[in-house]
Amino acid sequence: MIEARNLVKTFPARGGLLAQKAVQAVKGVSFVIPDGGAVAFIGESGCGKTTIGRILSGFETYDSGEIYYNGEDLSALPPRTRQERLRKVQLIQQDPYAALNPARTIYQSLAAPLSWEAKRRHKEKGWIERRAREVLELVGLNPDVVLGKYPHMLSGGQRQRIVIARALTVEPDVLVADEAISMIDVSLRLGILTLLQTLRRDYGIALLFITHDIAAARYIGHDGRMYVIYQGEIVEEASTDELIRSPVHPYSQALLSAVPVLRGLERPGQDRYIPLGEFSVTETSGCRFAPRCRFAHDLCQKEKPPLIPWEQEDHRHACHFPTPRRVVAEPLEGHS
Ligand SMILES: Nc1ncnc2c1ncn2[C@@H]1O[C@H](COP(=O)(O)OP(=O)(O)OP(=O)(O)O)[C@@H](O)[C@H]1O
Ligand code: SF4
Ligand SMILES: [Mg+2]
Incomplete structure (x- = not known):
């Protein structure tokens, strides 16, 4: 389980050609991702969704607040140890093409994280290829067909499946899917959503689904929890069904x-x-x-x-x- 309390993240001001004032992208956000749960963050562009996802998967630091991972306060750990813990939280980004090295075959892309795992777990030679085949099968791809290919030889949906397969190499506890279907052909989106749902159901992998698309968030986790974010703050949270059926905050509405x-x-x-x-x-x-x-x-x-409760303790709003x-x-x- 992951519990974040009062997370704050500010990007410092920048000078020069791309000058920008300091931006407080996340302003004291608290949430819980239960084991095997489905959590959705929804909100418009720039509200801080990706920043939170990147903090959770160890790609971004935070200024203050706490993250508890299976009860352990990550904020108290040295950055390296924290990073190691957060390997179990894997980020699936919007653009699968950018996430894969175009000069590497699919086998090479999967072998890189797998050799790290093999070393850590003292696995024999041959384990890497076996495991690469296994994760490809888990995401619905035929290893014989894709292992020798380069990313440009695959469709957008297949590439996203490869990115998910690569995330599975570390046996993650949580997948953070950041607009993970928005750049994929509409006809292939449902397949990826169904895959994420299957991974959750069959392997107990929790999902943090970051999106503008409420319909997709509902599909992936109707039994989960939804957080509506506005300018770096949570303005409403509830079970997904409750929030969709009876939102009380005008922004959610x-x-x-x-x-x-x-x-x-x-x-x-x-x-x-x-x-x-x-x-x-x-x-x-x-x-x-x-x-x-x-x-x-x-x-x-x-x-x-x-942010206070509305009727029931677990439906909260800031209005x-x-x-x-x-x-x-x-x-x-x-x-x-
Ligand atoms: N590396 C960065 N340096 C400076 N500012 C940043 C950086 N990353 C994000 N920001 C700013 O932080 C705010 C939140 O950005 P973030 O990418 O988290 O939003 P988002 O909700 O994911 O938006 P989108 O839906 O467009 O992906 C924005 O104002 C953005 O400009
Ligand atoms: S607090 Fe006032 S302005 Fe803000 S959402 Fe509620 S009604 Fe609208
Ligand atoms: Mg984003």
């Missing part, structure tokens, strides 16, 4: 309003459509969402809403005026 309705099978929820105005970074002592919120009152400009609204599509009679 706006995101859910954008989920397409299947004509002939569904009708729009009765409170749809909650619009999302133009995005702008908001520095305020009040609610960051206020400039875009059609339900804002004076209080919202002045006071920051804390002064939480109101359940039915925004997501509902099945038509006879199609539920």
